[in-house]
Amino acid sequence: MLELKGLEKKYGRNYTAVKKMDLTIREGEFFSILGPSGCGKTTLLRMIGGFETPSQGQIIYDGKRIDPLPANQRQFNMVFQRYALFPHLSVWENLAFGLKMKKVPEIDLRTRVNEALLMVKMESFAHRGIATLSGGQQQRIALARALVNRPRVLLLDEPLSALDLKLRQQMQVELLSIQRRLKHTFIFVTHDQEEALTLSDRIAVMNGGNVEQVGTPQEIYEYPKTPFVAQFIGQVNTIEGEVKEARPDTILVSGAARRVLMVKPSRDGQRPLPVALPGTPVKILVRPEKLKVLKSAPGPEQNAIEGTLREVLYQGAVTQLFVMPRDGSAPLIVSQPNTAVTARRSFNLGDKVFVAWLPEDCLLMGREAALPVAENSVSIAPPLLTVVGPPPESSGAALA
Amino acid sequence: MLEPVEPSLRRPPLLALPAMGWFMWFLLIPLGFVVVYSLSTKGLYGGVVYHFTFENYQRATDWIYLRIFWSSVKLATLTAFSCLVIGYPMAYVMATASLRVRSALLVLVVIPFWTNFVVRAYAIKLLFGEAGPINEFALAFGLIHEPIVFANSDLSVWVGMVTNYLPFMVLPLYVALEKFDFSLLEAAKDLGAPGWKILLKVLIPMTKPGIITGTIFVFTPALGEFVIPDLLGGAKTMLMGNLITDQFVKTRDWPFGSALSMLMILVVTASLGVYLKISATENAPVDATTVED
Numbered sequence: 001m002l003e004l005k006g007l008e009k010k011y012g013r014n015y016t017a018v019k020k021m022d023l024t025i026r027e028g029e030f031f032s033i034l035g036p037s038g039c040g041k042t043t044l045l046r047m048i049g050g051f052e053t054p055s056q057g058q059i060i061y062d063g064k065r066i067d068p069l070p071a072n073q074r075q076f077n078m079v080f081q082r083y084a085l086f087p088h089l090s091v092w093e094n095l096a097f098g099l100k101m102k103k104v105p106e107i108d109l110r111t112r113v114n115e116a117l118l119m120v121k122m123e124s125f126a127h128r129g130i131a132t133l134s135g136g137q138q139q140r141i142a143l144a145r146a147l148v149n150r151p152r153v154l155l156l157d158e159p160l161s162a163l164d165l166k167l168r169q170q171m172q173v174e175l176l177s178i179q180r181r182l183k184h185t186f187i188f189v190t191h192d193q194e195e196a197l198t199l200s201d202r203i204a205v206m207n208g209g210n211v212e213q214v215g216t217p218q219e220i221y222e223y224p225k226t227p228f229v230a231q232f233i234g235q236v237n238t239i240e241g242e243v244k245e246a247r248p249d250t251i252l253v254s255g256a257a258r259r260v261l262m263v264k265p266s267r268d269g270q271r272p273l274p275v276a277l278p279g280t281p282v283k284i285l286v287r288p289e290k291l292k293v294l295k296s297a298p299g300p301e302q303n304a305i306e307g308t309l310r311e312v313l314y315q316g317a318v319t320q321l322f323v324m325p326r327d328g329s330a331p332l333i334v335s336q337p338n339t340a341v342t343a344r345r346s347f348n349l350g351d352k353v354f355v356a357w358l359p360e361d362c363l364l365m366g367r368e369a370a371l372p373v374a375e376n377s378v379s380i381a382p383p384l385l386t387v388v389g390p391p392p393e394s395s396g397a398a399l400a
Numbered sequence: 401m402l403e404p405v406e407p408s409l410r411r412p413p414l415l416a417l418p419a420m421g422w423f424m425w426f427l428l429i430p431l432g433f434v435v436v437y438s439l440s441t442k443g444l445y446g447g448v449v450y451h452f453t454f455e456n457y458q459r460a461t462d463w464i465y466l467r468i469f470w471s472s473v474k475l476a477t478l479t480a481f482s483c484l485v486i487g488y489p490m491a492y493v494m495a496t497a498s499l500r501v502r503s504a505l506l507v508l509v510v511i512p513f514w515t516n517f518v519v520r521a522y523a524i525k526l527l528f529g530e531a532g533p534i535n536e537f538a539l540a541f542g543l544i545h546e547p548i549v550f551a552n553s554d555l556s557v558w559v560g561m562v563t564n565y566l567p568f569m570v571l572p573l574y575v576a577l578e579k580f581d582f583s584l585l586e587a588a589k590d591l592g593a594p595g596w597k598i599l600l601k602v603l604i605p606m607t608k609p610g611i612i613t614g615t616i617f618v619f620t621p622a623l624g625e626f627v628i629p630d631l632l633g634g635a636k637t638m639l640m641g642n643l644i645t646d647q648f649v650k651t652r653d654w655p656f657g658s659a660l661s662m663l664m665i666l667v668v669t670a671s672l673g674v675y676l677k678i679s680a681t682e683n684a685p686v687d688a689t690t691v692e693d
């Protein structure tokens with residue numbers, strides 16, 4: 001188990017790359033650190049690897065403090081963003097480098113290097129020079145060079161960002177299968193939300209040096225705790241308004257597109273209703289795939305906004321529809337899977353349509369931060385790992 | 401691996417003609433003269449008599465002259481090695497500094513070229529003189545009680561040589577280090593290499609072209625150097641440079657001077673050959689044939 005306690009990194013006096021952070025990463029999990037560039041995710045990874053000295057706080061691995069140790073004395077290995085393979089050595093020697101440093105006997109060394117090459121399917125490239133390899137092949141060798149040392153924790157710094165889409169997807173699958181097989185702890189830094197969702201057991205979403213939320217991909221996507229997380233992961237429609245009435249099981253929001261909209265707790269109870277007094281300015285967040293475009297008004301159990309169809313973008317698996325609400329607020333994006341039924345349902349640009357969704361499928365947030373959640377509200381998943389940080393009232397309450 | 405070059409590109413273009421002509425007229429043809437002179441006889445009053453003989457070479461390989469050769473090789477080797485040891489960290493600092501610091505340091509390295517090297521050698525002589533600033537300073541602060549005599553010592557020769565040749569080492573090293581991907585150092589560290597291993601296994605092999613170029617740039621001219629040792633060492637030791645100059649200027653024995661010159665070219669070529677051979681075998685870039693199974 002890797003624990004970060006109050007970890008902080010300052011550059012100079014004014015810039016704090018990573019703000020007082022508490023994080024626990026479990027043994028054997030695929031843990032992603034996701035965030036936009038400049039959010040401090042790489043700095044965090046480099047502190048774990050021993051390439052940056054924390055300004056404050058501790059890094060504890062298996063109950064022992066490791067932050068005073070230099071990188072070459074930690075049992076961690078890193079896959080670097082641009083691979084950092086030794087160009088003056090062959091593939092084989094690159095892999096053997098770490099083992100030689102640890103004075104692994106020759107026989108073991110051979111077996112382990114061969115195993116590692118086999119694992120990344122590069123056994124026929126053992127004697128090639130690094131310069132003769134393609135980007136994808138270099139990526140594999142960089143991975144093998146780290147794995148051959150059997151690191152307790154493998155750190156990956158955006159390792160797939162230099163690859164093209166197809167190769168990246170293929171490598172994602174391989175990375176995942178390797179991790180499942182070896183059961184090493186992987187800490188994976190990425191700015192690509194899809195990649196993080198695909199690969200991770202858990203994700204920490206970072207923004208401006210803080211961790212905004214830690215959770216499983218599903219928790220992060222379905223139950224974002226802050227507006228940032230909701231907007232950074234996937235697409236989301238934002239409808240502004242203010243609380244009109246708060247009932248025990250429904251909050252009514254008015255002002256948005258001249259309609260009263262309902263927000264209910266999610267059906268599985270994982271997302272309880274927040275506490276919101278009437279008059280509070282709020283925004284309703286709803287994912288494009290939760291929306292439907294209808295030709296006539298839906299029943300009263302659904303939220304609906306009337307508008308004009310402005311754009312239809314066919315994207316293969318889905319079609320995206322842009323609907324301009326009647327009151328002129330921001331267009332709503334609707335994403336419809338192109339199933340046999342919907343593919344045939346045709347809309348014309350300029351049609352008067354209704355955008356409808358279930359009150360259980362949307363989120364209510366404050367304009368800037370999350371709204372507090374009531375103490376006694378149902379929270380099924382106990383917070384596995386918590387983010388402390390200078391808590392905006394939200395995260396503190398969310399953990400309660 | 402070199403791509404096969406288009407045949408038309410293999411022929412020298414017209415623009416290369418001036419340079420080629422230059423080397424032809426001022427290097428190859430004069431060198432031919434030197435070869436011919438070295439195989440001729442000295443005339444009675446200093447001229448060259450074209451009477452074929454190997455005598456000059458026999459004389460040149462005399463024990464006395466070989467010892468002079470040896471002191472030159474020693475001095476050049478010491479200079480090149482010192483410049484490498486001092487210059488490498490310097491180039492490293494330059495390559496890793498911020499852009500502004502970097503250009504400032506580059507200017508500092510180049511500034512000495514703005515003065516003639518004889519003037520610089522004199523400056524060092526004065527600096528280390530009995531009444532020079534260093535002694536004055538040390539005396540004033542009570543570090544020493546009597547002025548130290550640096551003049552005409554091996555130490556002052558060494559200081560003079562290193563001062564003069566350091567830029568020739570630093571610049572190629574800087575070029576090599578500037579291209580170096582410093583994340584490789586982190587990778588080595590990550591794989592458990594201690595500092596000195598990172599230096600030996602990654603940094604030095606990767607910057608070897610710079611080390612080789614710098615060494616050649618320093619060693620070759622240092623081998624023929626005699627002005628600095630004369631000025632700072634008190635003209636105590638004969639070196640190849642002044643030995644050869646004397647043959648042409650003082651004794652007017654052009655054939656013997658030519659033979660010595662030819663031998664010097666041989667010594668330079670041989671030393672560099674040995675050096676390149678050694679540096680090529682260590683940490684040679686590996687190809688398919690060298691390792692494993």
